[in-house]
Amino acid sequence: MKVVSISAKTLVSSTMFTVGTEAMTSDFTVVPTVIAQSNLASVSPENFGVSLAGSGNAVEAVATQHWSAEKAQRFKDLSRIEALGVLMIKELAELDALTRLRRFTKYPRTAHEILWSRRQDSVTSGLVQAVQKYVEFHEATNHP
């Protein structure tokens, strides 16, 4: 795991509220959290006015999963098994994860497409609920 030393003085001086923090010069060591997802493709601490002690270190803050030939083959295999038979729960979860990763990395959707899809899901869900209520109504009541 990557360990980055950060100067407290450097960090604090990057904020707008800092006045007279010259006394804070002690260094401390942090172990960066393993970030699952971030909305930045790559992070350069300098972009945020923060410089790390030891310029060779950079905090890894991007999704660590990448699409690869091995994953593509696994996706293909699992898709075939799913089409031919029944996947085990573990394999189903793996296929779901690979499908999501494939979509994000190989075929990313635009914001418009994502929002449209969410609206469609919401409308469909409303429709299913309405049909369910309709069926329940006719099952539970006698016609006059």
Next chain:
Amino acid sequence: MANRFSIDREDGFALVHFGLVNRADVLVDRFAVVFTNNTLDALKENLVKYSDQVGLPKKKMPKWEPPVRKAEDVSSLLAYLPVVDFVHLCNWNDTNAEMCFWSYSQAQMADLSKMGGKNEIMTPWGIAMLRCEIDLQRAFLAELYTE
């Protein structure tokens, strides 16, 4: 830290409130920022794509109406409503999330652009860092761009 949020849509901007409510249902801390519609448009691709990756909330967030606070009722510091230009988001362990709100000067950006130099780096300033459960982040992003 926050476990509640609320979004007020106004003409040309959105006022976003975050709150920390304890078990006794008492609001113990709060924080609010402003997103202009221009900023929301500019961040749309980035935030919606991130939202798509983290997914929709798995549990329903409690509805929260932040107590009204008028500027004249509080000190100028508390009434301070920073305007956000950029949000840096992340999550880990499928439970924790972080939202860092940043701001920068459009004038400085324009000046740098006029200079035409390459690799110009503009330093934004941090407004706030908020930690929360991932479901609050999911719900916030989904609602921010609900059409």
